[in-house]
Structures are given as C-alpha cells and as structure tokens.
Amino acid sequence: MTTNVIGKPLPRVDGRAKVTGVARYAADFNQPSQAYAVVAGATVGLGRVTGIDAAPVEKMPGVIAVITHRNAPRLPYAPHKSYIDPATGERLHVLQEDHVRFYGQPVAIVVADTLEQAERAAAALRISYTAERPIIDPADAKARPVVPEAGKQPDARLPADTARGNANSALADAPVRVDEIYEIARENHSPMEPHATVAAWNGNRLTLWSKSQFVVNEQAEVAAVFGLPSENVQVICPFIGGAFGTTLRTWPHVTLAAMAARQVGRPVKLVLTRKQMFFMTGHRPRTLQRMALGATADGKLTSIVHEGTGETSRYEEFMEALTSVTTFLYSTPNVRTRYRLLPLDIGTPNHMRGPGEASGVFALECAVDELSYKLGIDSIDLRRRNEPAIDEGENKPFSSRSLMKCHDLAAERFGWSRRLPEPRSMRDGRLLVGMGVASASYPAFHAPASARARLLADGTAEVEVAASDMGPGTYTSMTQVAAETLGLPIERVRFSLGRSDYPPAPSHGGSWTMASVGSAVRAACMAVQEEAAKGPQDGRPIEATASAQRDPDVAARFSMHSFGAVFAEVAVDPDVGTIRLRRAVGAYGIGRVVNPRLARSQCIGGMIGGMGMALMERTVLDPRDGRPVNAHMADYLLPVNLDVPQLEAHFVEELDPHVNALGVKGLGEIALVGMAPAIANAVFHATGKRVRTLPIRIEDVLTG
Numbered sequence: 108m109t110t111n112v113i114g115k116p117l118p119r120v121d122g123r124a125k126v127t128g129v130a131r132y133a134a135d136f137n138q139p140s141q142a143y144a145v146v147a148g149a150t151v152g153l154g155r156v157t158g159i160d161a162a163p164v165e166k167m168p169g170v171i172a173v174i175t176h177r178n179a180p181r182l183p184y185a186p187h188k189s190y191i192d193p194a195t196g197e198r199l200h201v202l203q204e205d206h207v208r209f210y211g212q213p214v215a216i217v218v219a220d221t222l223e224q225a226e227r228a229a230a231a232l233r234i235s236y237t238a239e240r241p242i243i244d245p246a247d248a249k250a251r252p253v254v255p256e257a258g259k260q261p262d263a264r265l266p267a268d269t270a271r272g273n274a275n276s277a278l279a280d281a282p283v284r285v286d287e288i289y290e291i292a293r294e295n296h297s298p299m300e301p302h303a304t305v306a307a308w309n310g311n312r313l314t315l316w317s318k319s320q321f322v323v324n325e326q327a328e329v330a331a332v333f334g335l336p337s338e339n340v341q342v343i344c345p346f347i348g349g350a351f352g353t354t355l356r357t358w359p360h361v362t363l364a365a366m367a368a369r370q371v372g373r374p375v376k377l378v379l380t381r382k383q384m385f386f387m388t389g390h391r392p393r394t395l396q397r398m399a400l401g402a403t404a405d406g407k408l409t410s411i412v413h414e415g416t417g418e419t420s421r422y423e424e425f426m427e428a429l430t431s432v433t434t435f436l437y438s439t440p441n442v443r444t445r446y447r448l449l450p451l452d453i454g455t456p457n458h459m460r461g462p463g464e465a466s467g468v469f470a471l472e473c474a475v476d477e478l479s480y481k482l483g484i485d486s487i488d489l490r491r492r493n494e495p496a497i498d499e500g501e502n503k504p505f506s507s508r509s510l511m512k513c514h515d516l517a518a519e520r521f522g523w524s525r526r527l528p529e530p531r532s533m534r535d536g537r538l539l540v541g542m543g544v545a546s547a548s549y550p551a552f553h554a555p556a557s558a559r560a561r562l563l564a565d566g567t568a569e570v571e572v573a574a575s576d577m578g579p580g581t582y583t584s585m586t587q588v589a590a591e592t593l594g595l596p597i598e599r600v601r602f603s604l605g606r607s608d609y610p611p612a613p614s615h616g617g618s619w620t621m622a623s624v625g626s627a628v629r630a631a632c633m634a635v636q637e638e639a640a641k642g643p644q645d646g647r648p649i650e651a652t653a654s655a656q657r658d659p660d661v662a663a664r665f666s667m668h669s670f671g672a673v674f675a676e677v678a679v680d681p682d683v684g685t686i687r688l689r690r691a692v693g694a695y696g697i698g699r700v701v702n703p704r705l706a707r708s709q710c711i712g713g714m715i716g717g718m719g720m721a722l723m724e725r726t727v728l729d730p731r732d733g734r735p736v737n738a739h740m741a742d743y744l745l746p747v748n749l750d751v752p753q754l755e756a757h758f759v760e761e762l763d764p765h766v767n768a769l770g771v772k773g774l775g776e777i778a779l780v781g782m783a784p785a786i787a788n789a790v791f792h793a794t795g796k797r798v799r800t801l802p803i804r805i806e807d808v809l810t811g
Contacts, residue, residue: 112587112597113769116704120597121346121582130346134303136316138374141305142171143222144367145229146360146383148211152241152733153452156205156214160233164217167231169224171371175215176202179366187331195256196423199455201359202366207236208422209454210733211386213359218367218375241452243733245395245418252416252447255426265428265446265463269500272441277410281401285477286412289398289470290800292725293418294391295735296459297745298577300348301381302388306364307374314341317361320354320575321614326607328357329365345605347577347615351716352458354577355616358388385738389457390726392417394429396470401441406484406492408439415467419448420455428463432548433471434500435666436510437493442500452733458616460716461776464549465783472545472784473799476791480530486544486788487514487523498666506665506765509696510546513672513759517694518544520755521674530795538678540689541793547671547781551698551763551772552619555656556627557610560589560635562649567599570631574604574624575615578712579775580705581624587701588625588769592632602628610652618669618773621701626655626767657767665765669772671695673714673781677789684805686790688718690752691782696759698772703758710756710778717782719746722802 124130149156161173179202201213215232219225242249258267278284304317313335319325322342330337347354364377379387394417401410415429430444459465479486494511497504518524526542527533533540558572570589576582582602590597603609610631612624634651675691691714700706723744727736737743756778763770783801790808791797798807 111591113591113701115702117583117587117597117702118704119580119583120586132300132346132348133305133316133318133344134376134378136305137376138305138307141374141376142218142220142371143225144216144218144364144375144377145225146213146363146377146379147215147217147229147232147234148383148387149207149214149236151207151236151238152210152243154207154236154238156207156234157237158235159215164228164232167224167228169220170217170228171220172218172367173215173232174202174218174367174370176205179203182332183334185331185334187328198423199359201362209386209420209452211383213363213387216363216367218371240731241733243451243453243728244730245393245416245449250449250451252449255424255446255448257424257426258446265426265431267446268444269434270443271499274410274412274441274443277441278399278401278412281409282404283402283478283481284400285474285481286399287474287477287799289396289473291394291466291469292801293393294459294720294724295385295726295743296351296353297743298349298351298353301379301384302354302358302360303378304361304364305374305376306368308369311335312339313365314343315361315365316343318347318354319344319357320347320350320577320616322575322605322607323573323611324614325357325361329361332362333365342607343605344575347575350577351460352462352616353388355458355614356389360387381740382738385726385735386454389455391459392419392425392456394466396467398470398474400474400478402478402482404482406482406489408437408493410441411439412443413471414445416447416449418451418453418456420453421450423455424448425456427458429467432464432468435495435498436471436546436548437490438495438499439493460713461549461779465720465780468545468547468780469784469801472781473787476543476788477797485528487518490514490546501666503664503666506667507696507698507761507763508670509759509761510670510672513670513694513696516757516759517672517674517692520757521692523674530792535678537681539681539793541677541679541789541791542674543785543788543792544672544674545781545784545788547673547777549618549669549773549777549780551622551667551669551766552617553657553767554613554619554623555654556612556623557652557654558624558627558631559610559650559652560631562635562639564646564648567601568593568595569601569603570628571603571609572612572624572627573607573609574612574620576604577615579709580702581620584621584701584705585625585628588628589632592629593636618775618777621771622767622769622773625701625769625771627653629768630655655768661765667766669695669697669774669777671777671781673785675785675789677786677793679790679793679808684809686722686803686808688722688752688786691785692755693778694757694759695774695777696761697774697777698761698763698766699770700758701771706758706774707756709775711754713776713778714754714782715746715751717779718786720801721783721786725802
C-alpha cells in the first residue's frame, strides 16, 4: 500500500498540541522540590573580580546558596568537540576563576526557593572589580586580525584564503570595476522562547530538560564538563520555541543549572532573561567586507576579489562561511578570497540563520547590482551572462543547479518587466518606489544520522530519533517520510524526537535535518519492513535501527547546493527617509519538497529574518564596557506583523538523485540569504543612494 504523502501540503501533526498548551518546552518541566537559579553577570567588559559580598544575600528570605568562583566546584572541563563548536580555543570555564572576559559573563549564581526570591537576591549581590577598557569595535586601532586556525589547514572545509587565476592583475586590467566596502552590524537571535534548563541529579546521573538544537552534543558536552560518562547524562527537549542557531551550542547557563542542582541537592530551574541572551548566548558577528568586481564592457566577469573580516572572542575562534559562495556562484577565471578574524573582548559569536552565506552574499549581490548599473545591463541579464557550467571553485559539476530558473520564475511572479531601470524613476504618489533582486545559495549539507522504527501489533508504527524541532515542522515531515515508506496512513505513525537516548542525529541546524534525519527515518522504516517480512512475531513489536549517510564517492564528484532568487519592492518617503518593504517574491531550487505548506512557511520566516537584517536589527555596544545598550525588545528592532508585507515563495521543480535517497536539499536558511541584498538594491533603485551598511537606517537615505 502506497500512501503518497510525501509532497502533500499536510498540516502540522503537532499543531493541536501547540495551540492547546499540551506541548511542553524546557521551562515547563517543573520538578518536585524545585529551586530557582538566577545568574549575576559581570558589569565590566574586561578585568577581574576583586570582591563578592555574599554574606548579606545568603541571609535573605528563601536563599539557598550563592555560588561564585570562590566556592564553586572545580570542574574537569574535559576536551570535547563537535562540528558546531569553534575550531580552536577553549570554551568559557564558568565560575572557575576571577577573570572577566566580556560584559555579562556569569560571575555568580543565586539559588532560592522561588524565582522572585532568587531575582531579589541576585540584584542585591555586590561585586567589585578591577576593570580595563575592552576592545569591542572591529575598527579599533588596537584590534589585530588573525588567520583562523581552522582555515590554515590544507584540507579545511572553509579555507581562510583561496585563489584561482590572478584576480588582482585581472581587476586592475578590467575595463569596468566595482570596489567597495560593506559592513553588517552585530545581530542577536531573539527567539520567542528564552534559553532555559531544568537540572536534576539522581546520584551520579543527571537529567537536563534543556532548550537545545543538538541534544546528543549537549549530552556529550555536559558529560565532558563534569567528568561523567555520556550515558550518565540525559537531555530532553521535545519542543523549541524558535532558536535560529542560538542553541546549537551548549552555553554556560546549562553548566550553571547542573552545578547549582548538585550543590543544593535539589532540582534547579534556570531561565535566562531577554537581556542576558544578548551577551551570554552568541550572536551573528559584525563583519567588514571588501568586494571588488572586474568586468568587460559586455558584462563578462573577469575578476572577483572578496576580503572579509568577522569578530570573534579572545578565548575562542568562531569561523563562518563568509566568502564561500563567491568561489562558485558566477563564472570568472580569476577569483581571490581572504578571511580573517578579529579577536575582541566579547562573548563568542554563534551560527545565526544563514551563517556566513547570508553576510557574504550581501556584499557579493550588492556589488553585482552596482556593476549592472555601471554597465547599463539588466541585473538578471548580467547574472545570466555569468552563469557557470560547473562549480569553478571546486572544478566539478553541480549535482543540480537551477539558479536562472529561479530568477525566471520569481521575475515573472514579481513583475520585473514593469520596472523602469533608472534610479528614482518610479513613484507611487509622493513615495519613491524601488525594485531590487539578488541571488541566493546555501550548501546541501548532509550528516550521518540514525533512527529507530517499531511496528506494533495494532498496525501502528513508532519512529524515534534524537533530532529537534524548533519550528520548521520536523515532526510532520518525518511522519510523512515514515508513513510513505511504511505504506501507512499518516495518523498511524507516531514520530518522537528530542531525547539524547534516542538514536543519534546531527544538529538541528545547517539546513540538513530533512536530508540527514529524513534519510535515516527512511532507512529505519525499510529495515523494520525487512524484519517484518521474515515471518510472524507472536504479537511482539518488530523493531529495527538503521543509519544513513551520503555516499562519499558521490559527494566527492559533485558540488551540492540549493539556489534561489529574491525580488523586493520598497517605498521610501523622500522627506523623512522611512523605508517600507511593500512586497517580496522568492523562488527556490531545493530538490524534492516533502511538504509545500511547511516549506513555504520556512521561506516566509527566512524572508522576514532577512528583512530584519536589512532594515532593523543592530546590537549596539557601549564602547566603555561592551554593554549591549539596546538589549531589550523596545530598542532592538525586529519585524512585527504590521511590518510584514505580501511575501511569496515558489519552488522550481528540481530532481537531484545525488544529494541523498530522498532527493531533498537544505531549505531553512536559503530564504534569508538573498533577502537583505534584494532590499538594499531596491533602496538604491528607489533613492539613487547606495547604502553598503546594514541595517539601512533613515539617516542613510537622507544624507550622503
């Protein structure tokens, strides 16, 4: 029996649980006799703790413990690395010394019977410091760029430097050139659900109900920190209320919750405040980029030079794919890329939706747009003239590439042909109207994953895997894969995730969950069918576990990426400079689409994130101490419903037999990747003013 549920726009199987309050998030797992913990963060950006007046606080009502570097247990912090951790350096050893490395670093934790008591006590805690001025601005003369350690390796996935041909010479000889600097502000993830952990010990075994996009990594990380066998740590996270990369790492608050629970002998709940999430749980790094293009008079690219610098902390190196797309998106014989890090007195940055690609493509696609105006060639036509036949960076064919099909489809839906090419040539009454376009790309990643399938005597099936669901619909899409593979109606399949004792899965990030976990679910369902075919099981459940990974030979032969095209229309008030996105259309080539309803939802969410990146989001640090001065939802601007216009997402039909057994590519991040440059290019078309710094602000279009 074939149910043909893959490809159907089915509603979320977990939708009712979410809207009725049945779905439980990390902070919902209250335990008997639970205490509450509140973190006290450093109020200096660099220095040392010289005094902590804990005695008065310890006498306050309900206070159970005040834990600082003076009385905290010495933890082994054994080495542990996963793909998601920074390549070099050492993670923050929380409450193990008096050194303050960044503003807001945890320097104490107060545990009390109630949250209110813990908050009151933490506010009363008096801590003194010796302070130095931190270096927090990449433009600071004292900031010194370094070559990323991971990027130095000959076989590095993200080399610090790449070159083909002679880009500098070709640029100098090019008849037409663009050579500009682009800057992107620091951004914070700002998900609906704050970071939360409930920790409970049973002897030498620890259970964590913790917000995590990577439960098996959190299990291994916490086990390494406390010197425990991994099997002694259980991490549970059935639902995530948005994350966008912020919970890919295990941040110090998880260790603090476990430390406090062990010290007071009771379960402890720790929930970070919105303000604390601005300095304790990572951020999109501020980046500076030089993008230089050389071209012939008829629009053929002869040279691309892309030099990028991203901020990182002094104790860890965070590296992202800032220059990777530049090596293959367009055809040219001469390309040079260079990537450096600036160690600063800040917390370590983190992956944020579309990490690296979103920032790098902004510079590339704005420069291509600038070049189109210099040449007098339509922006889509310019891209078409430089469409490569192969991935010229890796010198191998694409497994599939539908970039120009995406441009054609989105241009038709958007009405690009109605655009007047001259800047400031389109109006709606007194408003200036602009249209912009940008390409997008994101890798079709894949990682080994395992799943367990079980057939029950009543004709239903259960599937389990240690994956996560932060909102894209993992519960639903995996249920569809299992139902189709088993030949069962979708309501006869129960899919479970979010426990570290389930078969291991990669992180819920990198746009690889559907490809990796979906392939494992398919493999497990096929395996359990084989077991069932062996004969009667006397009414007992039939169970099988299987793994899936990409064929390394195929991976070595092909370059695998998703592609997209984004079109945006803005209206700019010429008198006051307000910018409003009026509509946007995206088209994407992502291989097989398992659930079009969920896929469109993901694209719209990504487009909104790109809108925030382009026009609103900017974390501002006080130069005196590195304090985020807008660490709250009043001044850290995000798109809300009234800001969001008509958004359309369409999919190019694309068959790719090489990427994985399901033929799916990554989707979650590509929709954000091209949105900011499309908006920036639309702002130029509307105003004639080229803004190369994100976010674009009112003063940017009123001056210069």
